[in-house]
Ligand SMILES: NC(=O)C1=CN([C@@H]2O[C@H](COP(=O)(O)OP(=O)(O)OC[C@H]3O[C@@H](n4cnc5c(N)ncnc54)[C@H](O)[C@@H]3O)[C@@H](O)[C@H]2O)[C@H](O)CC1
């Protein structure tokens with residue numbers, strides 16, 4: 001799903017009108033037809049509340065569409081002065097068609113009381129300041145009377161800023177928001193769910209390929225994830241699904257390594273090997289499918305000759321969870337990223353998380369060794385250390401800072417958080433899955449395991465990160481329907497089933 005702010009909507013509009021030569025009134029008509037498709041067969045007795053911009057124009061066009069379907073329709077016109085051109089055209093048609101139009105605020109209570117469904121087209125992407133006066137009164141009335149009625153918002157609930165999700169003084173609380181072309185960035189704001197209701201994104205008659213060059217940001221939906229799927233070849237063998245080498249876990253943190261390994265195995269990697277302390281026996285018990293590369297931490301250099309062979313044999317290396325920030329961990333990290341290509345001549349992909357990111361922040365010369373082949377998966381604090389931006393600065397301008405960082409260091413960034421972001425500096429995806437019940441230790445390790453596994457199965461870095469984030473959150477979203485808390489172990493045991501559901505059902 002395309003993701004865009006108010007500016008993107010204007011650009012798409014201009015492109016459609018000026019380059020594709022679609023008259024703007026046709027776009028409005030298409031928007032109205034698409035909108036009306038979502039009105040239930042049994043819904044009747046509508047009150048359409050219209051402003052004077054194109055959002056109001058959509059409202060009048062929707063009123064006509066409903067009227068043509070023999071629905072009972074009344075319109076409340078907030079102002080018939082200074083209407084936008086298309087608003088005025090549709091208003092005139094409504095008037096000429098004999099749809100009842102009301103103008104006086106005193107009438108609004110009765111109209112709201114008597115209707116069954118409200119459709120509001122007061123403000124959309126054009127809202128540009130705090131809502132006051134008559135507009136505020138009308139919005140408050142809609143919310144007051146709508147307790148047992150259905151409220152549809154056209155494009156954006158009037159009062160929500162499409163870019164930021166900020167409530168501009170007051171906002172309509174919709175049951176359904178039918179928005180056009182793009183999922184609005186403002187909808188990502190976590191505390192406005194009760195204003196948005198169910199969000200539906202509709203087409204206005206534009207083919208995605210015609211406008212895709214205007215948009216470089218996407219809301220990650222199951223369709224996008226399905227589109228990334230690489231079918232598993234029936235004639236393949238385990239070597240075709242990636243040899244993944246994992247450096248995760250250390251004394252006291254073996255669990256981290258085990259979780260990465262198990263997630264990797266469950267996500268379908270061909271062969272999984274974990275570099276681990278020679279005294280760690282838990283791996284064999286927890287993940288019998290994984291192999292271990294025992295390392296003597298007393299004298300790490302003594303392992304390096306063998307390790308070099310292991311690196312040359314790998315397709316992907318995941319580094320970080322639970323390795324600590326010791327000099328020894330740093331030495332192994334440096335060794336693991338020192339070889340760029342494997343025995344087959346392929347670039348060895350890297351997935352860096354947790355302490356690998358902290359070590360990277362303190363040894364910035366290592367960025368040179370990881371470029372063009374890495375996914376970095378920081379949470380906000382790790383990203384703040386990596387990027388040098390404060391948390392406030394990141395939160396204020398997350399998309400741009402993330403894109404610039406990915407571009408500067410030539411990496412794929414997966415920035416964890418409420419709306420996890422994935423970007424390679426050019427394209428940016430915002431994950432649509434996940435919930436707060438998964439905020440507990442081991443979750444990140446699990447995500448790292450899924451991503452490195454997918455990278456081993458020949459998915460690109462961006463695709464691995466997107467599928468990983470989506471799948472991880474999707475499993476948790478399903479589990480919270482029947483349980484209160486979701487742990488990494490719960491996710492792990494549901495990976496394969498959810499992959500089947502996403503890719504094959
Ligand atoms: N490509 C598409 O997605 C299409 C979208 N359409 C619809 O058009 C609106 C945007 O229309 P626009 O005329 O630009 O703006 P609005 O109707 O949202 O409102 C502008 C109107 O309101 C005034 N205004 C702004 N803020 C305030 C305020 N705080 N108080 C009072 N008045 C305010 C402003 O001056 C204007 O007069 C989009 O959302 C879609 O619904 C089209 O149908 C075509 C395709």
Ligand SMILES: [K+]
Nearest residue numbers: 123154156158
């Ligand atoms: K609206």
